[in-house]
Amino acid sequence: MQKICLLGATGSIGTSTLDLIQQHPERFDLVSAAANTSVERMIEICRQFKPERVVMGTETARDAVAQACSDLTIQFDYGSSAMSDIASDHNVDQVVAAIVGFAGLTSTLAAIRAGKRVLLANKESLVTAGRLFMDEVVKNNVILMPIDSEHNAIFQCLPQNDTGVIKASVEKILLTASGGPFRNFTHDQMLTVTPEQACKHPNWSMGRKISVDSASMMNKGLELIEACWLFDVEPDDIDVVIHPQSIIHSMVSYDDGSVIAQMGNPDMKIPIAYGMTWPERITTQVKPLNLLEVARLDFSEPDTSRFPNLQLAADAWYIGGTAMASLNAANEVGVDAFLNKRIGFLDIAKINAEVLEQTAIFPVTDLDAVFDADKMARQKANDIINSKAFL
Numbered sequence: 276m277q278k279i280c281l282l283g284a285t286g287s288i289g290t291s292t293l294d295l296i297q298q299h300p301e302r303f304d305l306v307s308a309a310a311n312t313s314v315e316r317m318i319e320i321c322r323q324f325k326p327e328r329v330v331m332g333t334e335t336a337r338d339a340v341a342q343a344c345s346d347l348t349i350q351f352d353y354g355s356s357a358m359s360d361i362a363s364d365h366n367v368d369q370v371v372a373a374i375v376g377f378a379g380l381t382s383t384l385a386a387i388r389a390g391k392r393v394l395l396a397n398k399e400s401l402v403t404a405g406r407l408f409m410d411e412v413v414k415n416n417v418i419l420m421p422i423d424s425e426h427n428a429i430f431q432c433l434p435q436n437d438t439g440v441i442k443a444s445v446e447k448i449l450l451t452a453s454g455g456p457f458r459n460f461t462h463d464q465m466l467t468v469t470p471e472q473a474c475k476h477p478n479w480s481m482g483r484k485i486s487v488d489s490a491s492m493m494n495k496g497l498e499l500i501e502a503c504w505l506f507d508v509e510p511d512d513i514d515v516v517i518h519p520q521s522i523i524h525s526m527v528s529y530d531d532g533s534v535i536a537q538m539g540n541p542d543m544k545i546p547i548a549y550g551m552t553w554p555e556r557i558t559t560q561v562k563p564l565n566l567l568e569v570a571r572l573d574f575s576e577p578d579t580s581r582f583p584n585l586q587l588a589a590d591a592w593y594i595g596g597t598a599m600a601s602l603n604a605a606n607e608v609g610v611d612a613f614l615n616k617r618i619g620f621l622d623i624a625k626i627n628a629e630v631l632e633q634t635a636i637f638p639v640t641d642l643d644a645v646f647d648a649d650k651m652a653r654q655k656a657n658d659i660i661n662s663k664a665f666l
Contacts, residue, residue, distance in 0.1 A: 277551065278306045280361050280391075282382050283373030284320055285313035286482050288396045288422070291543040292371050292551075293320065299557060307361040309374070309382070312336045318343045325349070327366070330357040358382040363389035369551060371422075372397045375484055376607055377649055380404065384642070387411045392418045394550040398501045403600035404645045405504035420550035421505055425450055425498055427546030428524035428537035429506060435554075449526035449534070450502060451518040452577065455490040457620075458517060462581055468620045470613060487610045491623055492577065496588025500599055503592055510589040517575040522564065539564050583624045587631060596636045597648035604652035605630035612660050630655050 279296060283289050289310070296303040305324040310317050311332035321329060321344045328350045331337040337353035344351075352360075355378070362370050362382045370386035371394045372379055379397035384404075386393050388411055395401070401408055412419050421427050429448055456475055457465055473490040474483050488494035495515055502513055516526075524546075526536040539545050544559040551557075579586045584606070591598040609623035618626070630652050637644055 276304055277302060277368045278304050278366060279551075280307040280309075280364065280367040280370045280386070281305060281373070282309045282358060282362060282371060282379065283375065283396070284308035285310040285316040286373055286375060288371065288373035288543060288547065291547050292373070293324065295544055295548050295551065295557075295559065296324070298560060302557070303551065306366055307364065309358045309361060310336075311374075311378075314339045314343075321347055321349055328352070328361050328364070330354070330361055355381055359385035362386040362391070365389075367391060369394060371547070372400065375482055377403065377603060380642070380645070384408065384411065387417050387419070388415060390415045390417060392420065394420045394422045394547065396422050398423060398497045399603055401501045401504045402497050402603050403649070404639055404642060405500065405599070407639060407642065407645075409504050418553075419505070420553060421501070422543070422546045422550045423498060423501070424521075424541070424543065424546050425452075425525045426502060426505055427549060429502065429527060431537045431549070432525065432527040432535040433506070444530040445527055446530045447528040448502060448506065448508060448513045449528060450495070450498060450513050450515050451521075451523055451525050452492065452495045452515055453489065453521045454517040454519055454575075454577070455492065457490055458519065460581075462621075465581065465621055466619060470616065473613070473620060483614060484607070484610055487613060487623075488606070491584050491610075491620070492582035493584035493588070493606050493610075493623070493627070495577075496585045497603065499585070499588050500592050510592050515577050515585060517577050519573055520569060520571075522569055522572060584627060587624070587627055591631060594631075594636060596638050597644060598631060598636045600639070600645045600648040601634045601636070601652035602627055602631050604649040605634075605656040608653050608656035608660070618660060626656050626659050629659050 281289055281292055296305050305326045307328040308326050309330040314336050317340050331353045334353050337351050341351040359382045363385045369392045372383040373396040377399050380400050383397055383400045474486040476486050476489055521541040523536045523538050526534050528534045540562055542561040544561055548557050548559045591602040605627045609626040612618045613623055634652050634655055
């Protein structure tokens, strides 16, 4: 029986994880859960799974859930410190780190330092502080399982030993991307797209922020950085390939000319289940892939002139230090401004480029350096937005 701490319980990753826990009650037990302010959904989770501890993002949300579940023997709390506490609890075996954005960094690091098996969906943890995180993974002998579909696929395609992934005769990592809803849009068409259009992903059901990142290809840029840390490579060792069907989730090319791909219908329960049970596999109730129904698999090269965020991410990795944290922070501010219709869709990348160019870069010696870079980049991004300097 594996005891699960689910950080980001009310999001899409959380929902898929809960579905797997429900399917396999003999293997998994939800002992703690965290969310930001989704009160009604957390109440449903409390009543269905009866975790021991629940943490909400705000005191108001905590009080609302606690009042509605006063008849249950659950300990309720709120705030970042409490989230780190449940992530490092001695009663937990696995931590699913699915809090979206920079907010998930502290609790994910707490789980790693506590020696938990960490199922990583919060890509910003490695994007903003990759070297710190990977050093802690090695120091604490942690199994860090990527559950983004692409990184999980890469993990499955690389040669492995009893402790994890090893590299042997790998020529290239092929990181697939759906291309998002605007992959065939011209530059002029993208000038007028709405948040509603950007959030309507053709293949995946995701949160609004991640959906916008997918539409701008910043999501793939962040995944590029994450893959570099996870698999000890550089951006030049990775080719991003547009694959609109999202059937091949990523590939690894070997020196002998072989290419190994991981395939499956687009459903996050597959990589999550693999992360929860590796090196075993369990049933997921996901519809088996039928290649005769798929009929065709298309591939193309990404156009960085229409999707500059992809190149910005690679540039930030090579710059190093706090550049990646600054880019991530700027993007979060830009996406929020777009979702609130303060800026246009293409303005997000312009703001990201301005912040990356104008913000001072420092070595990442500790988390304080990351927090400081995040704060400075957010301020710079907001100044740019308020002054309309990106126009």
